[in-house]
Amino acid sequence: xxxxxxxxxxxxxxxxxxxxxxxxxxxxxxxxxxxxxxxxxxxxxxxxxxxxxxxxxxxxxxxxxxxxxxxxxxxxxxxxxxxxxxxxxxxxxxxxxxxxxxxxxxxxxxxxxxxxxxxxxxxxxxxxxxxxxxxxxxxxxxxxxxxxxxxxxxxxxxxxxxxxxxxxxxxxxxxxxxxxxxxxxxxxxxxxxxxxxxxxxxxxxxxxxxxxxxxxxxxxxxxxxxxxxxxxxxxxxxxxxxxxxxxxxxxxxxxxxxxx
Ligand SMILES: NC(=O)c1ccc[n+]([C@@H]2O[C@H](COP(=O)([O-])OP(=O)(O)OC[C@H]3O[C@@H](n4cnc5c(N)ncnc54)[C@H](OP(=O)(O)O)[C@@H]3O)[C@@H](O)[C@H]2O)c1
Numbered sequence: 001x002x003x004x005x006x007x008x009x010x011x012x013x014x015x016x017x018x019x020x021x022x023x024x025x026x027x028x029x030x031x032x033x034x035x036x037x038x039x040x041x042x043x044x045x046x047x048x049x050x051x052x053x054x055x056x057x058x059x060x061x062x063x064x065x066x067x068x069x070x071x072x073x074x075x076x077x078x079x080x081x082x083x084x085x086x087x088x089x090x091x092x093x094x095x096x097x098x099x100x101x102x103x104x105x106x107x108x109x110x111x112x113x114x115x116x117x118x119x120x121x122x123x124x125x126x127x128x129x130x131x132x133x134x135x136x137x138x139x140x141x142x143x144x145x146x147x148x149x150x151x152x153x154x155x156x157x158x159x160x161x162x163x164x165x166x167x168x169x170x171x172x173x174x175x176x177x178x179x180x181x182x183x184x185x186x187x188x189x190x191x192x193x194x195x196x197x198x199x200x201x202x203x204x205x206x207x208x209x210x211x212x213x214x215x216x217x218x219x220x221x222x223x224x225x226x227x228x229x230x231x232x233x234x235x236x237x238x239x240x241x242x243x244x245x246x247x248x249x250x251x252x253x254x255x256x257x258x259x260x
Contacts, residue, residue, distance in 0.1 A: 115165055193245070
């Protein structure tokens, strides 16, 4: 077994959207592994409750209120991290927004917010983290939390603009990979695409489908955190480029045999 998190112990990881769901589970896993984790989100009370929960673990969680739709806010947050915690070694772009909308008569504010959080916020955070890594000669790791809908259009009602934003994440992971290759950089980029995960982002009509939660027919946020730890644990010369995580029955969604 060559997997090891040892080289990350005591190093700084930034996790966006750490106030709930997958981001909170990732932050928890990284703190348990001994990292300093800066957790970003708007709901400071949730972040502070997580910091309290993790206070006796090997690493430390730093709750940082930030809004990914505001560039100035993101820049100030990254500045604070660099000055107070140290060089960023890992960025997990996890924050995401899914607003119910249609294309035919949808709300353009919902569309705008979707792209600001899922795409532009991710780009700005990535740029800031890579600048810091390169300035300090760190072979760090960028992880995008993408989605199965980042790879194909699945018929989830009112997901429309969200699906296109996740397709953008697929493209952004690959274009970042090309830019890093051109620079001969050893910074890694991993894109992780979950199927349905039991979090607050999912609309009720999905979570109520066939009693998914009661029957445990849904992925847990911790399953995605495991994938993040796996990608980070590989040797420096090994890159996990893309991971897709589904439950057995979710293959049927991909095969379009289940209608929501
Ligand atoms: N659950 C699923 O089935 C599933 C499947 C595939 C992919 N994903 C992806 O997984 C990621 C995490 O989502 P989740 O399922 O864990 O849902 P979630 O519990 O709703 O988490 C979303 C996170 O994004 C943060 N966020 C939203 N808008 C923000 C903003 N303007 N500024 C800063 N943070 C913001 C939220 O924090 P605040 O509200 O406190 O700001 C929250 O921490 C997302 O990228 C989502 O697209 C989820």
